[in-house]
Ligand code: SAH
Ligand code: SF4
């Protein structure tokens with residue numbers, strides 16, 4: 001027997017949900033005595049928390065896994081775990097492909113890591129991918145930041161966007177109770193966290209699955225009600241939420257954000273396409289006109305709100321003219337930030353087997369053209385910050401310039417300025433913006 005404690009390393013791919021899950025799984029591992037290993041090759045337990053949103057994300061996992069599987073042949077007591085969305089999608093098939101694996105566990109099982117590892121220690125190869133009711137995690141997550149934190153509010157997704165694997169791999173919607181969410185935020189406030197981002201794949205669906213209706217017949221627990229319920233948690237100075245769905249976004253929610261001082265003026269509302277026929281083929285449930293109305297409404301309440309979104313180019317059957325409607329939307333709305341992707345056919349999704357797929361050349365050409373426009377528009381949007389005083393919450397050192405610290409504005413723009421992290425970390429300070437780039441700002445602190 002070795003005397004030193006076993007060590008673990010987690011590599012996380014994919015979205016904020018996966019990051020939040022990894023933090024909880026790390027908390028569970030530390031609770032049962034594991035210690036963090038900075039170098040994967042020094043760890044006795046390797047956990048890959050995987051993403052399968054596009055093919056390249058999935059392939060990355062296999063190349064990482066191959067290396068550790070080889071290591072396991074020389075070090076048989078190495079524990080190899082694949083968690084997350086590839087695990088859910090592939091299940092048993094992963095064991096056949098990589099027989100060295102000890103544990104394959106879907107995202108719904110993240111909070112069960114302790115029990116699953118116990119089965120592994122008893123000598124079994126374990127696959128945990130059945131649909132389950134997600135229980136509250138009673139251990140303390142090991143969070144990457146000491147200033148900002150993720151808090152899940154709803155797991156899963158009940159939409160059926162025709163390109164998307166998320167409903168297959170994350171399961172049906174499961175909302176946490178308002179009390180559990182508030183309790184987690186209060187604990188964060190006590191620990192000194194200053195900013196909380198509430199998370200859900202379709203956060204506007206929050207509460208639909210919880211019991212209770214109001215006198216006028218709407219669900220008693222909505223995202224808007226939740227914001228009013230948690231906004232005064234002591235210590236937490238900023239609240240954000242993501243991801244919003246244009247189909248369910250309400251004016252009531254916008255009003256709450258305008259009214260509640262801790263709610264940041266930043267909205268992440270993916271539109272995916274600026275063309276109504278493509279939106280219909282994607283089964284998104286809104287038109288570009290509705291999307292524009294939402295943005296207008298936000299700007300009528302909060303003229304300076306930052307708007308970000310996701311978009312897909314090269315969806316099956318997308319014509320040049322339909323793609324240009326996406327360019328037009330981006331041109332006219334002027335996003336502060338846009339995550340763009342070329343359509344990638346995913347197993348088990350309807351659009352993947354349509355016969356009107358576009359060539360890789362067309363997709364990558366459109367992606368480049370869109371990205372070019374995005375950076376021009378983002379640079380334009382950044383201009384409005386020049387000379388302004390912005391509230392910045394300091395998070396870290398500027399990795400490229402150690403005399404500077406890094407934080408974000410309420411609108412989520414990365415901001416750098418000269419300062420001492422030891423004094424400023426976790427503080428909200430006023431910064432005069434002296435230099436702007438497409439996606440970041442530089443300034444000086446003002447007392
Ligand atoms: N729940 C969010 C997004 C989830 S996935 C929403 O409803 O918008 C994150 C982003 O990945 C999506 O917004 C979409 O732009 C992109 N995406 C999802 N499936 C994709 C696919 N098959 N090919 C390319 N991009 C995809
Ligand atoms: Fe995927 Fe659509 Fe659900 Fe978003 S809303 S996770 S794009 S199915």
Ligand code: F3S
Nearest residue numbers: 014015051052053085
């Ligand atoms: Fe990827 Fe799963 Fe998130 S597929 S984007 S990690 S929900």
